[in-house]
Amino acid sequence: MTMKMRKTPRFPKWLFLVLLGMTCAAATGTAVWYDLTYNSGRLVYPMDSYAFQPMDIPMIIVVAADVLFFLHLAFLLVRGIIAQREHVAKTGRTRRLSPKFGFLGFLGLFGFAGFWSYGALGDLTPFVFFTFFGFFGFFFEGKMSNILMDERYKENAVRAELKAYRVGFGTVFALLILAGQSGRFKADLVAPVLVAGIALTVALTMFLSEYLLYRYDHDDTAALEEGE
Amino acid sequence: MEGFTCELKRYRQAKGLTQGQLAELVGVRRETIMRLEKAQYNPSLKLAVDISRAVGAAIEEIFVFE
Numbered sequence: 001m002t003m004k005m006r007k008t009p010r011f012p013k014w015l016f017l018v019l020l021g022m023t024c025a026a027a028t029g030t031a032v033w034y035d036l037t038y039n040s041g042r043l044v045y046p047m048d049s050y051a052f053q054p055m056d057i058p059m060i061i062v063v064a065a066d067v068l069f070f071l072h073l074a075f076l077l078v079r080g081i082i083a084q085r086e087h088v089a090k091t092g093r094t095r096r097l098s099p100k101f102g103f104l105g106f107l108g109l110f111g112f113a114g115f116w117s118y119g120a121l122g123d124l125t126p127f128v129f130f131t132f133f134g135f136f137g138f139f140f141e142g143k144m145s146n147i148l149m150d151e152r153y154k155e156n157a158v159r160a161e162l163k164a165y166r167v168g169f170g171t172v173f174a175l176l177i178l179a180g181q182s183g184r185f186k187a188d189l190v191a192p193v194l195v196a197g198i199a200l201t202v203a204l205t206m207f208l209s210e211y212l213l214y215r216y217d218h219d220d221t222a223a224l225e226e227g228e
Numbered sequence: 229m230e231g232f233t234c235e236l237k238r239y240r241q242a243k244g245l246t247q248g249q250l251a252e253l254v255g256v257r258r259e260t261i262m263r264l265e266k267a268q269y270n271p272s273l274k275l276a277v278d279i280s281r282a283v284g285a286a287i288e289e290i291f292v293f294e
Contacts, residue, residue, distance in 0.1 A: 150256035151272050152263065217259070 017073070024062075024069045031062035092149055099142030101135065108133030108203060111196065118192050127192060130199035134206025140214035153217065160212035168205035172198060231294040234267040239283040239290055254278040 035043050039055045084095040111130030117123040147153070175197040179190050240250050240261075247265075251258045254275060263269035264279075271279070271291070280287045 148255075148257050150260055151275060152256065152260045152269055 017076075020069060024066050027062045028066060031059045035059050088149075093146050094141075094144055094149055094153075096146045097138060097142045098145070099139045101142060102137070102139030104138065105133050105136030105207075107135065111199060114192065114196060124191060124195045127196040128199050130196055131202045131206075133200065134203035137207040137210030140210040143214060144217065156216040157213050160216055161209045163212055164205045164208035167208055168201050171201045171204065175201065232267050232270065233292045233294070234264055235285075235290050235292065236261070236279065236283070237265040239285045240265075243283045245283070250279070250282055253282045 032044055035041055035056075035058075039053075039059075042053070043056060043059045084097075087093070088095055108130050110132070111127055113129070114124060114127035117126050149157075175194065179193045179197070240247070245253070247258045247261045251261045255278070256275065260269060264271060276287050276291060280290055283290065
């Protein structure tokens with residue numbers, strides 16, 4: 001007897017993750033509202049010492065769910081990275097990546113929060129987010145996704161990286177001189193100029209190494225194809 | 229590249245191979261073969277040997293340095 005299997009449409013994994021993330025965010029918002037309304041904001045405002053109360057349970061559950069969600073995301077990320085490395089080692093091809101990951105570069109805009117946080121709280125940490133501008137390089141890495149890494153590709157990769165590092169080191173050198181000068185006018189500027197500047201330089205180096213590799217690999221390809 | 233000419237296209241066509249087929253035989257991308265034929269890329273010794281075996285011609289006949 002044969003059984004007919006009906007194909008059910010597959011629910012995309014990324015959509016599931018987005019929905020799960022939205023659920024976690026909504027649950028966190030609700031738990032914060034609950035804590036502020038019915039629990040005097042015990043778990044929202046900073047406290048010196050903690051003693052458990054049954055009214056804390058909703059917030060504890062939601063925070064535990066959030067932690068589990070982020071752990072799951074971290075697990076997926078690590079598993080993806082390992083799978084990509086195995087793919088590269090096994091096939092000799094570049095990693096499989098969608099150019100759409102380039103949009104992650106917009107995360108670098110969070111770096112501008114550093115101007116507020118440094119002024120208001122003296123905190124420089126948000127400037128580090130400028131590093132994410134380097135993810136714009138994924139636009140170009142994605143265009144060269146899953147291609148054979150032959151000797152010309154490897155040569156171009158080394159060439160592009162060297163050029164990117166040279167630009168990066170030059171920028172850091174100029175930045176150090178600038179930071180030294182800024183100390184003459186206002187010493188407070190040295191730290192933010194250095195942190196923001198170095199974060200931007202790291203981003204520039206990440207982006208340039210992918211962009212230049214793409215340029216070296218693709219320049220004049222159209223002209224060459226005509227001659228075939 | 230100055231002083232470098234490449235006769236690969238002639239030998240490849242004589243052997244009845246397309247650029248893609250030759251690329252697959254020697255383990256490189258078609259773009260690399262295209263650049264080799266235009267003398268815009270200087271191959272490693274290993275690639276030169278592989279190409280010479282694939283098209284059945286001596287290295288110095290395919291890659292000519294003046």
